[in-house]
Amino acid sequence: MTGPEIDRLIQLLAKLPGLGPRSARRAALHLLKKREALMTPLAQAIGRAAEAIRTCSVCGNLDTTDPCAVCADTRRDAALICVVEDVADLWALERGRVFAGGYHVLGGTLSALDGVGPEDLNIAGLMRRARNGVVREVILATNATVDGQTTAHYLADRLAEIEGIKVSRLAHGVPVGGELDYLDEGTLAAALKARRAM
C-alpha cells in the first residue's frame, strides 16, 4: 500500500514507548504531511542528539557533556548524593527543583527474577564516590516497588561499611493531593506509622 520508506518509518516509530502500531501510523502520517515544519527538523534533532549524547562518567546521567550539567554545577552540594534507578527518575526530581545535591544513577534494580545482580548495576561507582571524603549523606530514592526497596536495603547494608556516611530514604505517605479512599493499605499504613505532630 505504501513505499518501503514509509513502512520502515512506521515500524521504528512503533518502538517508541507510548506509541503502538496504530498511533505510529498516525504519527508517521502527521510527519509526512508536515515535511518542512516538523519532519526534517525532527530527523536533524534526533541525529544531532544522537551524536551529542554522553553518559556522565560520574553519576550515569545522560547529557551532552561529561561530567553532566548537574555534576559540573559547583553550586550544588557535593556532600549529598541521591541514588535513583533510572535517568528518568533523575529528570523527574530535577523538574521538581526540590534537590540541590548530586545524583547517582544505578541503571536498574536488583532482581532475582530477571537475573540482575549487584555487578550489573552502577554500584561500584557509588561506593567509590561515597568513600571520597566529601560525601556525608546518601539518599536512597529507588522506586517504592519490591525490587526498588530490596535494592535500597542492599545499598544501605553496603554503605553501612563506610564510616561517617548517613544513609536515608524518601518518606512514604499520602501523595500531596491524594485521596485516602483511593490509596492502598500499604501506603495508608506507612503514612500512619510515620505520622508527625502538627
Place this chain on the structure above:
Amino acid sequence: MTGPEIDRLIQLLAKLPGLGPRSARRAALHLLKKREALMTPLAQAIGRAAEAIRTCSVCGNLDTTDPCAVCADTRRDAALICVVEDVADLWALERGRVFAGGYHVLGGTLSALDGVGPEDLNIAGLMRRARNGVVREVILATNATVDGQTTAHYLADRLAEIEGIKVSRLAHGVPVGGELDYLDEGTLAAALKARRAM
C-alpha cells in the same frame, strides 16, 4: 538540566499526535538509551521518508511514487472511485483489503465554521476524473460526522451533473462486534431503517 539538543528533541517529539510533553520525554530518553539500535536508524528513516514522499497527482495519496502504488496498480478497477477525507482514511480502507477500486483524497471537509469552501478541497480533480469516461461509480466515504455528511451531500449534487455516474455512500448501521447498549440513537435509528431481510 540537559543540553539544548535534548530539549529540542523533546519539543519536536511532543508535536507528534499521541505524545504529550511527558510521553515525549519518555520517548526521548528511550531513544537516547538505544542510540545504535533505534535512534540513529530512526533519524535516517525519517530523513529518507521525507526525501522520498510524494503527493499522488491523481488521487492525493501520500506515497514514494507518483502516481501512487494504488493508482498505478492496473489490477484495480478504474471504474470505481472511493472518495475519502484524508490519507489516513485511505490507509484504513487499504488495511481492510475490502476495496479494489481507486481513491480520491479530498484533504478535509467543507466547514462553514472553519471557513473551508469547495475550492479549498481537491474537488476539481474529482470532477475531472469523474468526467474521464472510465469512471462509472463514485462511493462517498467521508466520515459520518456533520461536516463529512455535508461534504458528501455537496459532492452528490455536483456529481449528479455528470451523466452515467452512479453515486453511493457507505452504509450506516451497527459496527460488527458492537453492542446495541453502547450505541447512540442515531446509529440505532439508521440501522433499523436500513434493516435487511434475513
